[in-house]
Amino acid sequence: MKALHFGAGNIGRGFIGKLLADAHAELTFADVNQTLLDELNQRKSYQVHVVGDESRIEQVNNVSAVNSGSEQAVDLIAEADIVTTAVGPQVLAKIAGTIAKGLIKRHQQGNTQPLNIIACENMVRGTSQLKHSVFDVLPQDEQAWVEQHVGFVDSAVDRIVPPAEANSSDPLEVTVETFSEWIVDQTQFKGPPPAIAGMELTDNLMAFVERKLFTLNTGHAITAYLGQRANLLTIRDAILDPQVRQVVRGAMEESGAVLIKRYGFDADKHAAYINKILSRFENPYLHDDVERVGRQPLRKLSAGDRLIKPLLGTLEYDLPHGNLIKGIAAAMSYRSEQDPQAKELVELLEKLGPKAALIQISGLPADSKVVEEAVAAYNTMQSQ
Structure with missing residues (x-):
């Protein structure tokens, strides 16, 4: 071959x-x-x-x-x-x-x-x-x-x-x-x-594509964004922080509820999959910086990616999404001098304000309640 x-x-x-x-x-x-x-x-x-x-x-x-x-x-x-x-x-x-x-x-x-x-x-x-x-x-x-x-x-x-x-x-x-x-x-x-x-x-690739996107990628990104907010340097440091871990697990459980509805995944097996991913984030031999994992926030906040797509799933099935909202707000708060997208994000926030910037980046409807929720969470983070 x-x-x-x-x-x-x-x-x-x-x-x-x-x-x-x-x-x-x-x-x-x-x-x-x-x-x-x-x-x-x-x-x-x-x-x-x-x-x-x-x-x-x-x-x-x-x-x-x-x-x-x-x-x-x-x-x-x-x-x-x-x-x-x-x-x-x-x-x-x-x-x-x-x-x-x-x-x-x-x-x-x-x-x-x-x-x-x-x-x-x-x-x-x-x-x-x-x-x-x-x-x-x-x-x-x-x-x-x-x-x-x-x-x-x-x-x-x-x-x-x-x-x-x-x-x-x-x-x-x-x-x-x-x-x-x-x-x-x-x-x-x-x-x-x-x-x-x-x-x-x-012969059912999308089930596995979304399982990975909604779980590993969603959890990894939110760990990075919340980790940076908490001044933690690595993914391991961040996921071992109880407050970060609670939101990350909660977000993966919210996105997991979408997968269970959409593809019929077994709830117990998916819970075990979430636990496996959390243990992977804890791996003491992997020194992965939160700033590296969080880079390209505009892509990660786009409609088909790891934060907005599972959120849309929760709206489709009328499911809870409070932790995903916190993850989106944390992504809007990501800052990096080394990442062109992070700089562009700051420029959009300053030029348009958080609501219009999020609508432009994510494609979420302007009158969507979740936009208001994410902006409120973002404003709360900025005042802390």
Whole structure:
């Protein structure tokens, strides 16, 4: 199996790339970071530090790397059996041109073997969005061939991968938690799905996408935002604070009630899932800053993301949402000099006021009661 993975960062190396390598794929990373490319090509291997109750070091071997905008990347797409990404939602559109060129070359070379493309991003149906970007730049006369031979497979991914320690001199060093989950939509593959240990198949992907978004992502973000409000530096510090923990658990229980209504999840099993996530946030071996987890607040406050989408679910099913409101107010309070979106958020709040700013960012109706509730909670936080 020939695999090309876009994104040689920590998630790419520590999660998806590792699973592909463990499945004995002929794996090439594509990235724009020349230091990472040089190190991967020189060493052909790297180590993954898996931390938790049973910490261990796992070796990843037989890897190479190319620039993600290069002709080498185009050539590899023409030959690959699987293409995956872990580049971040904002970067997907930027790699679409390279993918389109590779698919055209694949057609020109007469390669009719199935190719499956899987975006492994922290977003809802990221591969479908990548497909739209690819088809935007794909000539009309190529589209039918691509539809016939290329699968665009949506997935849900879950693994906490913090940044490398600041004092680390090894650009390939990566630390991951023990837990990982990669669930893919089996209905979207062309040909039989590849045998990759750790990749789970489902015909009901949205249930798992929303389970992760409404639980891990919602809880992680609210932990970060409330943690910053309490002057706590790490996710572990924040979730061990009783007041923060109470709101985070409450928000996950509120969003969980939506999932139980919508998808018929078992209530006891979902409660256990929430407990598992809280224990993951407590992992003493993962040093994850609240400022990093909270970054890009405009995206996280948008209509389809981890704060507003579960809130809309509570309105749909007439369910409680008081803790989600506190999380949204805390997100509006997030500040970071290093994050352009945080600066833009401050500008919007100053220019429009909290109510109009929240309406613009979230898409919530102007006359919605929850907007008033969130603004009241935000104003209360600002006065404390």
